[in-house]
Amino acid sequence: MLSNAELLTDRRALRRRLTGWRALAILAVIVAVAAVGLAAARDRLPGGRHVARVSLSGMITGARSTLDLLKQVGESHNVQAVVISIDSPGGTVAGSEDVYNAIRALAAKKPTVAVINTLGASGAYIAAMGADRIVARQTSLVGSIGVIMQFPNFAGLLDRVGVKVDEIKSSPLKAAPNPFEPASPAAKEAMAAVVGDSYAWFRALVQARRKLEGPALGEVADGRIFTGRQALQLRLIDQTGDEKDAVRWMEANRGLAKDLPVREWRRRQSMGFSLTGVSAGIARAAGFGNLATTLERGQLDRAQMDGLLALWTGPAGQ
Numbered sequence: 001m002l003s004n005a006e007l008l009t010d011r012r013a014l015r016r017r018l019t020g021w022r023a024l025a026i027l028a029v030i031v032a033v034a035a036v037g038l039a040a041a042r043d044r045l046p047g048g049r050h051v052a053r054v055s056l057s058g059m060i061t062g063a064r065s066t067l068d069l070l071k072q073v074g075e076s077h078n079v080q081a082v083v084i085s086i087d088s089p090g091g092t093v094a095g096s097e098d099v100y101n102a103i104r105a106l107a108a109k110k111p112t113v114a115v116i117n118t119l120g121a122s123g124a125y126i127a128a129m130g131a132d133r134i135v136a137r138q139t140s141l142v143g144s145i146g147v148i149m150q151f152p153n154f155a156g157l158l159d160r161v162g163v164k165v166d167e168i169k170s171s172p173l174k175a176a177p178n179p180f181e182p183a184s185p186a187a188k189e190a191m192a193a194v195v196g197d198s199y200a201w202f203r204a205l206v207q208a209r210r211k212l213e214g215p216a217l218g219e220v221a222d223g224r225i226f227t228g229r230q231a232l233q234l235r236l237i238d239q240t241g242d243e244k245d246a247v248r249w250m251e252a253n254r255g256l257a258k259d260l261p262v263r264e265w266r267r268r269q270s271m272g273f274s275l276t277g278v279s280a281g282i283a284r285a286a287g288f289g290n291l292a293t294t295l296e297r298g299q300l301d302r303a304q305m306d307g308l309l310a311l312w313t314g315p316a317g318q
Helices: 004-044 064-075 093-107 123-128 155-161 185-210 214-220 228-233 243-253 275-285 289-299
Strands: 050-060 079-092 112-121 133-136 141-143 225-227 262-265 309-311
Touching: 050 064, 050 093, 050 123, 050 243, 064 079, 064 093, 064 262, 079 093, 079 123, 079 243, 093 112, 093 123, 093 185, 093 309, 112 123, 112 243, 123 309, 133 228, 133 243, 141 228, 185 214, 225 228
Parallel strands: 050 079, 050 262, 079 112, 112 133, 112 141
Antiparallel strands: 079 309, 141 225
């Protein structure tokens, strides 16, 4: 049986060990956070004269991180030109308008070309029109010029389960349509007017930026999707090709110096003090870029998809 003196000695030794482990844990967190910060700074602020690549992928919502990044690229003295790399089915109409305006402001400062990879539809095509030129692969999917508003209707289901939703509102069209009752003709008419006005804006933008009139405009603005080859014939894009072709065009037509490196600029991710965020930073610092990207995507907030959508909902958009 241990004496009181021995017990006291053991407790003090245990306390010292716990203190050491705590110190190591704190140090590990500090190192991980520093790795996240260094990796993020390295990815967002490339040095030396170069062509910046800004990627637009997934749902376009006009996120502040995207708009801030486009502004930073425009203000960088090292950036000589910009490639907007697009792979997106679109997003909200207002968000796409914000990104379009930001790219127009960027193009006023730097030569800017949009490159559509697999998909550049609806709101993504709005964004692409902000650039000086649009390049797409021959098999890219381009277009889907239109606006949609969708809303569920659970009225039949509620009737089956015997649930009724009562409401008090100031006027018949307040909060209409809603998912708890069939949409009234007046509500459908009001929503159709909103969709129609936004579509008119989209169509006018295509008309102005792509120099299309009359039947040529009507042919491309009925909501259909086109391949890159079809889009070239319809004047929705300027050339088929890839990022290298976009850079060569800027070298030949915008005075861009030859053989500048193309470097990725990344959006600032608000990942916070999460285990996933720290793990992503460590993975990127260690050179495991694909793993880091997967972890980072899992941390992104879900896009706010309320309101009008400029969105292609075909197979690639699911």
